[in-house]
Amino acid sequence: MSITAIGVLGILALLAAIVARVPIGVALALTGFLGYAAADGWSKALKMLGSVPYDLASAYSLSVVPLFLLMGAVASRGIMAQELFDAANAIFSGFRGALANATTGACALFGGICGSSIADAATFSKVAIPEMRRHGYDASFAGGTVASAGTLAILIPPSVLTALYAIVAEQSLPKLYAAAFIPGVILAALYVVTVVVVAHARPDWVPRVAAMPLAQRLHAVRGMWKLALLFFIAVCGIYLGWFSPTEAAAVASFTAIVIAIATRSMGGRGLLDAFMETVYATATVFFIVVGAFIFSRFIVLTQFPTGVVTWVQHHHFSPLFVVLLVMLLYVSLGTFLDEVSTILITVPVTLPLITSIGYDGIWFGIFVTVMCTIGLISPPTGMTVFVIQAQNPDIPVGNIYLGTLPFLAADFVLVALLVAFPGIALWMPRVLGM
Amino acid sequence: MVKLCGWLASAFLAAMMLLTVADVLLRAAFNRPLRGTYDLVELLLCATFFVALPAVFLRDDHIVVDSIDRYFPRAVPWLRRLAGVIALIMLALMVWQGSIAARDTWSFGDVTSDLSLPKILFWIPLLFGLAGGAVAALAVALRIRSPK
Numbered sequence: 001m002s003i004t005a006i007g008v009l010g011i012l013a014l015l016a017a018i019v020a021r022v023p024i025g026v027a028l029a030l031t032g033f034l035g036y037a038a039a040d041g042w043s044k045a046l047k048m049l050g051s052v053p054y055d056l057a058s059a060y061s062l063s064v065v066p067l068f069l070l071m072g073a074v075a076s077r078g079i080m081a082q083e084l085f086d087a088a089n090a091i092f093s094g095f096r097g098a099l100a101n102a103t104t105g106a107c108a109l110f111g112g113i114c115g116s117s118i119a120d121a122a123t124f125s126k127v128a129i130p131e132m133r134r135h136g137y138d139a140s141f142a143g144g145t146v147a148s149a150g151t152l153a154i155l156i157p158p159s160v161l162t163a164l165y166a167i168v169a170e171q172s173l174p175k176l177y178a179a180a181f182i183p184g185v186i187l188a189a190l191y192v193v194t195v196v197v198v199a200h201a202r203p204d205w206v207p208r209v210a211a212m213p214l215a216q217r218l219h220a221v222r223g224m225w226k227l228a229l230l231f232f233i234a235v236c237g238i239y240l241g242w243f244s245p246t247e248a249a250a251v252a253s254f255t256a257i258v259i260a261i262a263t264r265s266m267g268g269r270g271l272l273d274a275f276m277e278t279v280y281a282t283a284t285v286f287f288i289v290v291g292a293f294i295f296s297r298f299i300v301l302t303q304f305p306t307g308v309v310t311w312v313q314h315h316h317f318s319p320l321f322v323v324l325l326v327m328l329l330y331v332s333l334g335t336f337l338d339e340v341s342t343i344l345i346t347v348p349v350t351l352p353l354i355t356s357i358g359y360d361g362i363w364f365g366i367f368v369t370v371m372c373t374i375g376l377i378s379p380p381t382g383m384t385v386f387v388i389q390a391q392n393p394d395i396p397v398g399n400i401y402l403g404t405l406p407f408l409a410a411d412f413v414l415v416a417l418l419v420a421f422p423g424i425a426l427w428m429p430r431v432l433g434m
Numbered sequence: 435m436v437k438l439c440g441w442l443a444s445a446f447l448a449a450m451m452l453l454t455v456a457d458v459l460l461r462a463a464f465n466r467p468l469r470g471t472y473d474l475v476e477l478l479l480c481a482t483f484f485v486a487l488p489a490v491f492l493r494d495d496h497i498v499v500d501s502i503d504r505y506f507p508r509a510v511p512w513l514r515r516l517a518g519v520i521a522l523i524m525l526a527l528m529v530w531q532g533s534i535a536a537r538d539t540w541s542f543g544d545v546t547s548d549l550s551l552p553k554i555l556f557w558i559p560l561l562f563g564l565a566g567g568a569v570a571a572l573a574v575a576l577r578i579r580s581p582k
Contacts, residue, residue: 021503021513023496026521033524049524050531053564057480057556060472066447066482067454243458246475250454275444276437283443283486284495338497380501 144403
């Protein structure tokens with residue numbers, strides 16, 4: 001059997017194991033190990049298996065993951081999310097669709113802080129959906145808005161997913177965070193436009209809510225200073241070169257704890273819970289990273305990525321066609337796979353392909369993240385949709401998917417913009433001199 | 435057991451955060467950063483992850499694609515057990531091979547570049563976590579569960 005055939009079989013075996021309910025980290029380790037043994041013998045495969053976990057022990061850059069997760073766990077425990085939603089609502093107040101747009105804005109900023117779309121959607125499902133429904137919003141649209149706006153978390157810096165991409169793709173994390181900013185803002189703006197369009201097309205879904213008095217609005221806007229401060233430390237601190245990503249994450253999570261305790265919105269019990277939640281989540285993600293490292297050793301050994309690049313060059317496909325194929329891959333993976341696994345499994349193959357047709361590794365990091373935001377709301381397993389449904393059992397899951405459809409269109413607009421104007425992602429790192 | 439792993443790992447994470455914050459503050463205020471923060475953060479990160487790993491198995495926190503549940507609900511308990519056995523085998527192999535590598539590290543007396551910490555310190559939580567994970571996977575595999 002040729003080595004390429006072993007590579008292809010390995011990938012098929014991985015998919016089979018994942019569908020057969022083997023945990024993704026275990027499935028990656030199993031197929032990576034067996035494939036490596038088939039290609040290079042048992043003794044080398046065993047040696048590889050013993051050494052890969054140690055790679056994680058010397059991966060300083062991974063330390064941003066638990067620290068940013070901790071900041072999110074602390075921020076989502078206090079009343080910061082509620083205050084942020086009230087502030088965003090005060091800003092948009094008076095417009096038709098104000099509550100939906102407040103949700104988008106609040107999810108964008110809070111998503112920056114918490115870095116996980118599931119946590120973002122879960123938080124605002126509690127805060128925003130009851131408020132929207134109380135004011136007569138259509139339940140499907142309210143659910144769809146939070147499910148979609150929650151996906152902004154993985155794109156807007158500092159995102160944990162971006163940190164994992166930086167590690168598998170061997171790209172600079174500060175550069176990626178700089179590159180993600182403008183696309184993140186554009187996507188949030190596109191969601192706002194989507195709400196406005198829906199409000200005009202279906203006014204019965206999005207009732208007008210009376211504007212708040214100015215004094216009350218000004219008061220509410222002040223409530224967002226905590227999250228704004230955290231965002232400033234975590235993001236601007238990295239942009240301005242004050243901190244490395246790990247330092248920014250440590251200082252920001254420490255600040256979040258100090259704020260939460262000083263404002264009495266979290267006690268000792270809550271702090272311990274936040275820590276416990278963080279370490280479990282970290283271990284869950286890192287175990288997939290261990291599996292992905294094992295699997296990628298095997299994939300590199302089979303030279304499958306080079307094979308794909310040669311095949312594409314041989315057929316003289318146009319770059320646009322290759323990008324469309326890659327998009328298709330991510331859309332189909334997004335229907336059943338979570339975003340962390342998607343990135344860890346595919347990037348060793350797709351990145352060499354994309355760079356071979358002239359795109360940049362930083363650009364691809366943003367592109368692939370936007371594709372993951374689509375995967376998060378794609379049926380049958382849209383993770384953020386499930387989160388909304390779990391907390392609002394009376395809204396049927398199909399209706400929430402319907403509610404996300406207008407936002408899905410916005411996602412594809414951003415993808416098209418990124419492909420047509422790569423500068424959207426690449427301009428900011430250049431200006432910051434990274 | 436789950437909580438014990440969680441508490442220990444939390445303590446390591448808290449130490450990692452406080453150490454980094456102290457390093458940043460000392461650098462900013464007195465231009466005297468702590469020596470060896472890098473080495474210690476790596477060690478604490480390693481400890482955080484591996485010490486928490488058995489808890490992930492016991493809590494069944496793993497990310498699993500469960501689309502199959504709708505079509506073959508009766509197969510689910512068996513597939514869970516199969517997955518537990520596979521996890522047990524993979525982790526046991528990692529512990530076996532890892533302990534060989536750890537023994538080499540020990541006998542060569544490898545140290546980190548900055549603080550000259552013995553590298554065996556990294557292997558202790560690592561092997562603990564993998565072995566604990568293997569035991570936890572076995573426990574999950576033996577536990578008889580009805581499908582939800």
